[in-house]
Amino acid sequence: MHIQTAKAASNGADSWDLSRYAADFPILAQQVRGKPLVYLDNAATTQKPAAVIRTVSEFYEQHNSNVHRGVHLLSQRATQLYEDSREKVRAFLNAASTKEIVFTRGTTEAINLVASAWGRETLKPGDEVLISWMEHHSNIVPWQMVCQQTGATLKVIPINDAGELDLKAFESLLSTRTKMLAITAVSNALGTVNPLPTLIEKAHGVGALVLVDGAQLIPHAAVDVQALDCDFLAFSSHKLYGPTGVGVLYGKEAGLHAMAPYQGGGDMIRTVSFERTTYAALPNKFEAGTPNIAGAIGLGAAIDYVSGIGMNAIAQHEAAILEYGTAQLLAVPGLRMIGTAKRKAGVLSFVLEGVHPHDIGTIVDMHGVAIRTGHHCAQPVMDRFRIPATARASLALYSSRADIDALVRALSKVKEVFG
Amino acid sequence: MSEFRELYQEVILDHNRNPRNFGVLEDANRFADGTNPLCGDKVKITLRVEDGKIAAVRFDGMGCAISTASASVMTETLLGKSEEDAQKLFESFHDLITHGSAGEVDKSLGKLKVFGGVSEYPTRIKCAILCWHTMKAALDGSQEPVTTE
Structure with missing residues (x-):
């Protein structure tokens, strides 16, 4: 038996x-x-569990309204659900505060947000942005563009025949000129898992910030952004069993606070006159326009789902x-x-x-x-x-x-x- | 097996294994490069046109079985044809792979008819048509790089 x-x-x-x-x-x-x-x-994208599909359709059937404005009941409900979802993301990543959780269209927009809002203000000729040979185009092109605009230089960490980062080359490329290390956690083409703690520690050692492309990490492993100590982390909902068209930029509060807005529009302002506009507090400063409300709420349901399994x-x-x-x-x-x-x-x-x-x-x-x-x-x-x-x-x-x-x-x- | 035999016909597999007119024509007087940015396929078409007729044609590049066989059969078919016939064949071939062989098929397509099955696979149509667009650009003397976008 x-x-x-x-x-x-x-x-x-x-x-x-x-x-x-x-x-x-x-x-x-x-x-x-x-x-x-x-x-x-x-x-490329994961399928969606019934719980996520139900949450999105329930939102449109019962709660649909715009967020952060109307005084009517549906608007309050939509706002509550949207902000509850932000809290779910915060807890999932163990971020210190929901001010550090910005909803974007996806990983690509999250990286573009940092490249534009941080890079354009900060980078100057002589500065370097360090990426790796195994990056997805979405973690190459935004940095190429901002380097062209600012005169900074893009440097690339080579990989070996197994598809692993060349760590010796990484250390020799790293210098006080390095202002940003933008690195994928897991390669989408090779599956390589990069040694993030070492990379982040060494990059911080020369005073560089670190952006982690977490698109292929977040669906596959528990992540604690405070333990990891990365400055930014980007991921997409749709690779984590959630809806398409929504993603997350995590950023340390001080870093996000110091950055200029990414896009201008509704929801990201405090006051507007033709002479002067003051910007909303975090994270709304980076969420111009009506967001993907149902998508963000669906992402919350996806996080509940995977957290239930572990x-x-x-x-x-x-x-x-x-x-x-x-x-x-x-x-x-x-x-x-x-x-x-x-x-x-x-x-x-x-x-x-x-x-x-x-x-x-x-x-x-x-x-x-x-x-x-x-x-x-x-x-x-x-x-x-x-x-x-x-x-x-x-x-x-x-x-x-x-x-x-x-x-x-x-x-x-x-x-x-x-x- | 039968479903994909309709796509991967014996003629296609044969031309993929043994591409005809492969390489670059040294004394070409018409040429163009084509790329499919979606998949990274690249093709170079070189032709020698004499008295309005295609006296020689070659293709070079790397691609899938459909794109390799399409370019190989195309070069075989074009040899000795007038520029005008080549342009007409382009139109007929375009119709064949977008609408399939169910409708009216230009008889002059000959062996090219084996590509009729491609119409059932929308994502693969670009594989079959890239070499034709590139050939047309070469004949037209277009300076723009050819893409399937």
């Missing part, structure tokens, strides 16, 4: 396995192209699926993994000998398996590995070993066609 119990466990009932939560995600129950959907494009449990589950997926994919003849860092999270990026990633993507899609193919908005990474693109399977809390098995079966069909 004992043996039978152990066997049952190895068939998918492991204590770490969270894939049963897939039942909470209505979209995953469907068939695509006549096959059960296997969704492995979570680094970020540590999610991290443990995804690590186990990543390990299983790595072993299964490496057994596929002609497959080469791109990104073999010692510490990885959520991403399996690969190429198949003799087959372009786009053809892989189309053929596995025929078998109901959704993966991403292309340069993943990280063209410098592709250039570094001298490839035009990769195929990328990326994980979420609902990913299962069965999903990996379906991908491997579909890849064998690719071999049949291109054999």
Whole structure:
């Protein structure tokens, strides 16, 4: 009997396995192209649990109104829900105050906000902004633009063949000229997890600020911004099981306070006359115009959802699926993994000998398996590995070993066609 | 298998494995570069036009099976055609891959008809059409870089 119990466990009932939560995600129950959907494009966007969808639709059915203005009941309710959501984000990140939580359109806008509002005021010729070779375009281009505008210089930390940061090069690039280290926590194209505590400590050592691109971190691990001591952290709701079109910029209060506004408009002002405008207090100073109210409230519901499961449990589950997926994919003849860092999270990026990633993507899609193919908005990474693109399977809390098995079966069909 | 055999027909797989007219024509008098910014595919088309006819044509670059085969079959088809015929073929090929082979298909397309299946895959149409846009730009003498945007 004992043996039978152990066997049952190895068939998918492991204590770490969270894939049963897939039942909470209505979209995953469907068939695509006549096959059960296997969704492995979570680094692009995650699916939404019923609780998030219900929260957003309840908002529009029962509470919809603008925030921070009307005296009527619906406006009070909408404002309360919106600000409750900000508090959920604060608690989730362990930020010191809700003044440090700015709602944006997403990670991209959060980074642009800092590059513009901090960079344009502060940077001058001779100053340096340090990024890494593995950045998403959204953590390259805003800094390139602000460097062009201010005469500052953009420096890039190289990566090794495994897709890990070259820490020696990082230290030699770091100097008192470095004003900002803008670095991803987890590479979207390679899955590499960067050693944030070391990077942040050393950058602070030369007086630089640190912005963390947390788009691929926040969905996969518990984060405490005070322990991390980063100056800014950006992430998107839609990669954390929440709605699209909303994201968060966390910034230390003193830093945000010292920054000029990003955009001008309603909601970010205290008083306006044609001669002079005074700005609202934090965080409203950075939230010009009507925000994505339903989106922010939906993000709050997503945070409730993942907190109910536990970020540590999610991290443990995804690590186990990543390990299983790595072993299964490496057994596929002609497959080469791109990104073999010692510490990885959520991403399996690969190429198949003799087959372009786009053809892989189309053929596995025929078998109901959704993966991403292309340069993943990280063209410098592709250039570094001298490839035009990769195929990328990326994980979420609902990913299962069965999903990996379906991908491997579909890849064998690719071999049949291109054999 | 049958569903994606319609896309990956034997002719396409063959031209992907053994692309015809691959490389750069040294004595070209028309040329253009094309890119697909969405996927990073790049193609260079070089042609030699003599007395209004395509005397030689080559393609160079790196892409998926659809884009490689499309460029390979295109060069085979264009060889010996007049500039005017090449422009007409561009229009017919464009119709074929956007509307499929269900409707009226220009008979002069010949082997190009194997790309009719691409119409079922909207995200792959750009893969098949990039080399044609680039060829057209080369014939038209356009100085603008060609993109599928």
